[in-house]
Amino acid sequence: MRVGYVQFGPAFGDKERNLARVGEFLGREQADLWVLPELFSTGYQFASREELAELAEPVPKGPTTQRLAALARELGCHIVAGLAERAGKALFNSAVLVGPRGFVTVYRKIHLFYRERELFTAGNVPFTPVEVAGAKVGLLVCYDHFFPEAARSLALAGAEVLAHPANLVMPGLGQMTMRVRALENRVFAVTANRVGEENRTGEPLRFTGLSQIVSPKGEVLVSSGEQGEEARVVEIEPSLARNKRINALNDLFSDRRPEFYQALTRP
Numbered sequence: 306m307r308v309g310y311v312q313f314g315p316a317f318g319d320k321e322r323n324l325a326r327v328g329e330f331l332g333r334e335q336a337d338l339w340v341l342p343e344l345f346s347t348g349y350q351f352a353s354r355e356e357l358a359e360l361a362e363p364v365p366k367g368p369t370t371q372r373l374a375a376l377a378r379e380l381g382c383h384i385v386a387g388l389a390e391r392a393g394k395a396l397f398n399s400a401v402l403v404g405p406r407g408f409v410t411v412y413r414k415i416h417l418f419y420r421e422r423e424l425f426t427a428g429n430v431p432f433t434p435v436e437v438a439g440a441k442v443g444l445l446v447c448y449d450h451f452f453p454e455a456a457r458s459l460a461l462a463g464a465e466v467l468a469h470p471a472n473l474v475m476p477g478l479g480q481m482t483m484r485v486r487a488l489e490n491r492v493f494a495v496t497a498n499r500v501g502e503e504n505r506t507g508e509p510l511r512f513t514g515l516s517q518i519v520s521p522k523g524e525v526l527v528s529s530g531e532q533g534e535e536a537r538v539v540e541i542e543p544s545l546a547r548n549k550r551i552n553a554l555n556d557l558f559s560d561r562r563p564e565f566y567q568a569l570t571r572p
């Protein structure tokens with residue numbers, strides 16, 4: 306399976322331009338599964354809830370999901386893309402997954418970061434992997450990386466590849482945690498981070514790039530710089546993620562002792 310990411314700097318509010326930019330990258334190289342950054346079509350720093358509501362779209366009927374599905378059909382690939390979702394009055398920071406046969410699923414970001422808490426509703430559907438081109442894929446969005454329970458839930462449910470659209474702003478942190486998430490769960494992890502800056506509220510944000518694809522041993526297979534737009538693709542063997550053994554006597558999943566992890570389920 307060929308997995309890839311697009312690292313780029315979305316222009317705030319310019320969905321046409323951002324979709325076209327992504328189309329350029331995806332057309333240049335073949336991959337079975339592409340991952341795009343968080344909020345790739347709109348940009349990140351909304352000045353108000355009203356502005357966000359105007360730019361957010363229903364899923365799957367909204368134009369951005371439909372355009373991504375058309376791209377997936379044309380290229381014969383799957384695409385995971387972060388976008389702003391409107392569902393009735395609620396606004397979610399979501400990641401859609403589309404494929405050659407159309408819309409597959411949507412994940413609504415569960416752990417909201419900083420001012421996202423003033424704008425979005427947190428997702429409330431359990432982490433659930435889906436089958437993509439013979440591999441089980443789990444979706445995380447950005448700040449979810451900080452919660453080992455998120456990746457663990459997906460891995461315990463069978464995820465072999467974590468697809469992680471991101472708008473990381475703390476240099477190197479999410480890259481480090483995702484290597485650990487991959488290592489401790491023995492899964493592949495694809496982080497598509499954005500680059501560039503936004504200052505639409507008087508609080509400047511600098512996005513940190515360093516997108517990466519990591520192996521179940523925590524090795525960085527490919528990565529990008531802190532700046533610059535590019536797409537990277539690598540061939541992986543998802544079935545390697547089914548083997549949780551670290552030596553002849555230890556298996557990271559069957560060695561777990563959940564009966565002693567009681568604080569995890571305490572309110």
Ligand code: ACM
Binds near residue numbers: 446471472
């Ligand atoms: C983030 O969750 N966008 C840092």
